[in-house]
Amino acid sequence: MPKDSGIGASPKRREDIRFLTGVGNYTDDINRPGQAYMHVLRSDMAHARIKNIDTAAAMAMPGVIHIFTGDDFEAIGGIPCGWQVTDRFGEVMKEPKHPVLAHGKVRHVGDPICAIVAETLAEARDAAEAIELDLEELPAVINMADALESGSATVHDELGDNLCYDWGFVEENKEAVDEAIKNAAHVTTVELINNRLVPNPMEARVAIGEYDRAGDMSTLYTTSQNPHVIRLLMGAFVLGIPEHKLRVVAPDVGGGFGSKIYHYAEEALCTFAAKTLKRPVKWVSTRTEAFMSDAHARDHVTKIELALDADNNFTAVRTNTLANMGAYLSTFAPSIPTWLHGTLMAGNYKTPLVYVNVRAVFTNTVPVDAYRGAGRPEATYQLERVIDKAARELGVDPFELRRQNFVTEFPYQTPVAVEYDSGDFHRLVDKLEKSADFGGFAARRAESEKKGLLRGLGVNCFIEACGIAPSNLVGQLGARAGLYESATVRVNATGGIVVMTGSHSHGQGHETVFPQVISEMIGIDESMVEIVHGDTANTPMGMGTYGSRSIAVGGPAMVRATEKIINKAKKIAAHLMEASEADIELKDGAFSVAGTDKSVAWGDVTLAAYVPHNYPLEDIEPGLEETAFYDPANFTYPAGAYACEVEVDPDTGKVTIAKFTTADDFGNVVNPMIVEGQVHGGLTQGIGQALMENAAYDENGQLLSASYMDYAMPRAADVPNFTVDHTNGTPCTHNPLGVKGCGEAGAIGSTPTVVNAVLDAMYSGGHKVDHIDMPVSPSRVWAAMQKG
Amino acid sequence: MYNFDFEKPSSVADAVAALGAEDAQALGGGQTMIPTLKQRLASPSKLVSLTGIADMKGVSASGGAIKIGGATTHATVAAEAGSYPALAETASHIGDPAVRNRGTIGGSLANNDPSACYPAAALGSGATITTNTRDIAADDYFQGMFTTALDEGEIITAVTFPIPEKANYQKFVQPASRFALVGVFVAKYADGVRVAVTGASNDGVFRWAEAEAALSSNFSASALDGLAASGDMISDLHGTAEYRAHLVGVLTKRAVAAAA
Numbered sequence A: 001m002p003k004d005s006g007i008g009a010s011p012k013r014r015e016d017i018r019f020l021t022g023v024g025n026y027t028d029d030i031n032r033p034g035q036a037y038m039h040v041l042r043s044d045m046a047h048a049r050i051k052n053i054d055t056a057a058a059m060a061m062p063g064v065i066h067i068f069t070g071d072d073f074e075a076i077g078g079i080p081c082g083w084q085v086t087d088r089f090g091e092v093m094k095e096p097k098h099p100v101l102a103h104g105k106v107r108h109v110g111d112p113i114c115a116i117v118a119e120t121l122a123e124a125r126d127a128a129e130a131i132e133l134d135l136e137e138l139p140a141v142i143n144m145a146d147a148l149e150s151g152s153a154t155v156h157d158e159l160g161d162n163l164c165y166d167w168g169f170v171e172e173n174k175e176a177v178d179e180a181i182k183n184a185a186h187v188t189t190v191e192l193i194n195n196r197l198v199p200n201p202m203e204a205r206v207a208i209g210e211y212d213r214a215g216d217m218s219t220l221y222t223t224s225q226n227p228h229v230i231r232l233l234m235g236a237f238v239l240g241i242p243e244h245k246l247r248v249v250a251p252d253v254g255g256g257f258g259s260k261i262y263h264y265a266e267e268a269l270c271t272f273a274a275k276t277l278k279r280p281v282k283w284v285s286t287r288t289e290a291f292m293s294d295a296h297a298r299d300h301v302t303k304i305e306l307a308l309d310a311d312n313n314f315t316a317v318r319t320n321t322l323a324n325m326g327a328y329l330s331t332f333a334p335s336i337p338t339w340l341h342g343t344l345m346a347g348n349y350k351t352p353l354v355y356v357n358v359r360a361v362f363t364n365t366v367p368v369d370a371y372r373g374a375g376r377p378e379a380t381y382q383l384e385r386v387i388d389k390a391a392r393e394l395g396v397d398p399f400e401l402r403r404q405n406f407v408t409e410f411p412y413q414t415p416v417a418v419e420y421d422s423g424d425f426h427r428l429v430d431k432l433e434k435s436a437d438f439g440g441f442a443a444r445r446a447e448s449e450k451k452g453l454l455r456g457l458g459v460n461c462f463i464e465a466c467g468i469a470p471s472n473l474v475g476q477l478g479a480r481a482g483l484y485e486s487a488t489v490r491v492n493a494t495g496g497i498v499v500m501t502g503s504h505s506h507g508q509g510h511e512t513v514f515p516q517v518i519s520e521m522i523g524i525d526e527s528m529v530e531i532v533h534g535d536t537a538n539t540p541m542g543m544g545t546y547g548s549r550s551i552a553v554g555g556p557a558m559v560r561a562t563e564k565i566i567n568k569a570k571k572i573a574a575h576l577m578e579a580s581e582a583d584i585e586l587k588d589g590a591f592s593v594a595g596t597d598k599s600v601a602w603g604d605v606t607l608a609a610y611v612p613h614n615y616p617l618e619d620i621e622p623g624l625e626e627t628a629f630y631d632p633a634n635f636t637y638p639a640g641a642y643a644c645e646v647e648v649d650p651d652t653g654k655v656t657i658a659k660f661t662t663a664d665d666f667g668n669v670v671n672p673m674i675v676e677g678q679v680h681g682g683l684t685q686g687i688g689q690a691l692m693e694n695a696a697y698d699e700n701g702q703l704l705s706a707s708y709m710d711y712a713m714p715r716a717a718d719v720p721n722f723t724v725d726h727t728n729g730t731p732c733t734h735n736p737l738g739v740k741g742c743g744e745a746g747a748i749g750s751t752p753t754v755v756n757a758v759l760d761a762m763y764s765g766g767h768k769v770d771h772i773d774m775p776v777s778p779s780r781v782w783a784a785m786q787k788g
Numbered sequence B: 001m002y003n004f005d006f007e008k009p010s011s012v013a014d015a016v017a018a019l020g021a022e023d024a025q026a027l028g029g030g031q032t033m034i035p036t037l038k039q040r041l042a043s044p045s046k047l048v049s050l051t052g053i054a055d056m057k058g059v060s061a062s063g064g065a066i067k068i069g070g071a072t073t074h075a076t077v078a079a080e081a082g083s084y085p086a087l088a089e090t091a092s093h094i095g096d097p098a099v100r101n102r103g104t105i106g107g108s109l110a111n112n113d114p115s116a117c118y119p120a121a122a123l124g125s126g127a128t129i130t131t132n133t134r135d136i137a138a139d140d141y142f143q144g145m146f147t148t149a150l151d152e153g154e155i156i157t158a159v160t161f162p163i164p165e166k167a168n169y170q171k172f173v174q175p176a177s178r179f180a181l182v183g184v185f186v187a188k189y190a191d192g193v194r195v196a197v198t199g200a201s202n203d204g205v206f207r208w209a210e211a212e213a214a215l216s217s218n219f220s221a222s223a224l225d226g227l228a229a230s231g232d233m234i235s236d237l238h239g240t241a242e243y244r245a246h247l248v249g250v251l252t253k254r255a256v257a258a259a260a
């Protein structure tokens, strides 16, 4: 019997009532009295020297209040980077200045140059057209390999070249890996591109700055996944406003996928302008601006080699990647191709030796940072592509080759720093082989062939490091932040509960899921629990939501705070029933004395806490409110096995996903329905990357796919009905819920599955194509089949 | 968007008069025009909406031809052009429901986007484009991408399609915009076959003469074997020129096979 409440139940998402009936409160729904509007004038050149900015005529235009330029921010901090990578030689990465408004040079199309504040948005836009910009165009640095050539133009002249860092991991293993590859019985190599993506959350970014003169208090309303992080970064590093004078509110947020983690210039601009002008200032990104200013994703060029011994055991992996940083270092950019990528290069396998080299490169493109999966999709894609290719070269079943090399004993210390706490990869594959009906594939292929279509089956196994992250560990790796999470659990006098969490929901469904955990722990109805998030004024300092961390790190924080509540409530109950605290049991929302029929209801205890007439005041304080900060002992390691079947039209190259089946290990699952929804969304984003999405620049640094006319987003009709499963999980061993997190798995596991399937289909038609780069568009598939 | 005046006349004559103002522009369904205005890429002094002109709306069939008012929406054509099924089918795959409920045939033909669907249907059917001043044969009307025979201020009031024995439109969608990456309209008339291709050429919609000749003597897909479309094909993110030329052949065969 499925449960109807608590952990493991699937209540409908309570937040959907407001989202689906148009009563959500998104940042753009907020308007403050006396509000002015900001328009950002952006560079239409990829690389140019700013010779002069003449705002005089624009300032005289109707409705114009003020025009800010880079000069206004010279004395103020730039946009900070939150992670410092140390390179192979022990040197810290090159970290260029990132001015709020371009100063000296513009470095990508979309780089903000002026912020025009006016009474109306139309007036601000009119004034922008009257600004006289004198820009001297410079050669654009676009291609990463070219950018590293000596003599290339430099994005940041003061750095000398375009190399941010040259990272090696594990550097001590380098020679051993080289040696193992030299001595291998077989080496398989794949050179590939992990295509650049534009995140495209449904809600574009919005910021409103407000300043209260009476209290010298600044408020920023913003579309953020982590308001506390923005408060700290912007307050401490950009504007010099201490936390107690700065409030950051991220209300309903319409999706982020990582792109709303980072501190963006417009947030600082609105906050600064509001304080300077003593007016609330609002900025709303257009979709076109989103394409040129939201941090992009992926953009790796990689060569991976897999060495095997004569018995097909993996002996070493060596991979070399160029990772595009774009024009500036976005908040977490340096960590993505390094620590979130290299540490996953062992995958699900016992490969004893791994060496990862990543050179991060500055180019005149939009900055690149984390996006659903962040580094882990890039790791999985290359590893699972090279394994698939090896299986074909060796003539062995692709799952058998994987199975033979699986890690089977846990905890498992990988050669790339991380230690997997739990997992059962064979069980996932066993499940998948049944649910994906591998036995019926030959018949399905024959059916497709009757229609003139080539059918392929692609498989993939993956593991990811989620539940980000143990603070002391990431501190050693260069993080400039802790990555704990917090929760305050406030029990009201009549028993209702408000949880103030540092996690942030931007579509995930925390308001539904978190109460399920409390309901399970106390035995009260979920409707008695309310979740508050997204406002630094009423939530404890927390790090927000990304890296599949809400239930895995935010959840345990709430559990710990709730445990404190229960412990205190037991003391009160013991007092009320004149029993020993040790004998008090909590079940179904009532406290009882073990072995007796004495009991008091949850509400009696909570009332006593706030009306402490009969109360042990000498031992405990009145009230029932507790806070906990939870710092995870390790990452969590969700894993999965995926299978995809595609049909390829040999005449047009069009790929249709016919079937997609998953077997995921998320550890324990709190709300299966929401977990499945997360997997569906992740798979769709991965399929989008594999088949359709491509942020392409021309050689001058113009973004060719700068709107939905050319940037292909997946739609419902582009994906099949997914068959997903998460019932074969192994609980996480180090957090109190045994959960691993599910937000990114679909996006991490799907790209190689799809590409492996397309290649299998092409092979079945006699086209010996060993690799094809994403997006696997009809045009590319057709061209590949002409050659192979 | 910049400021502009707005008029919504109820007759063609009033619309023509209103369009006499300097930098005035006609507004059909606005599906091309409004995004252009929002991007500040156009600054008409005045927009003259054609959607209030009853004479320019609706579908009527008689004497082996179907006449569509210039301000008729794609959705109406999809629903009411049953006497020319391939035309109704073409309209039903333009954009999405919101686009089809607003966008008009006159607007589409006036715009003559190189990837649009109606130009292929009009050219492939040898349609007649009727304006406030004259009738223009489709063969004379399309003059390269975004270029037509229309004069300044000239309004498409109706489009008349002779109904063929058989016809079909094959649209291979560009994955982002869902316009035609390549679209081929094939129509078989008593006096010959017409094949019009959209999406493929830098010269805009065009007739594929060799295919027409081959199909006119033998209306079957195999008649196209060995034929290859040539010309100045578009090459972009979504497909090379070579790929587009190939698709023209594939889609023409499919259109012939599917023609009804």
Ligand SMILES: Cc1cc2nc3c(=O)[nH]c(=O)nc-3n(C[C@H](O)[C@H](O)[C@H](O)COP(=O)(O)OP(=O)(O)OC[C@H]3O[C@@H](n4cnc5c(N)ncnc54)[C@H](O)[C@@H]3O)c2cc1C
Pocket: B025, B026, B027, B028, B029, B030, B031, B032, B033, B034, B050, B070, B071, B093, B094, B095, B096, B099, B102, B103, B104, B105, B106, B107, B108, B110, B111, B113, B115, B116, B117, B118, B154, B155, B156, B157, B177, B178, B179, B180
């Ligand atoms: C999301 C989206 C998807 C689309 N997908 C497709 C597709 O798959 N296939 C396709 O073919 N098209 C597609 N379109 C374009 C759509 O069909 C437009 O409706 C059409 O191109 C323009 O028609 P309109 O009535 O909206 O014209 P408007 O946008 O109002 O006007 C366009 C131009 O035509 C002029 N004009 C309008 N009416 C007349 C007239 N009667 N006489 C003379 N000039 C006139 C205007 O002055 C303007 O210059 C799509 C559009 C969108 C927004």
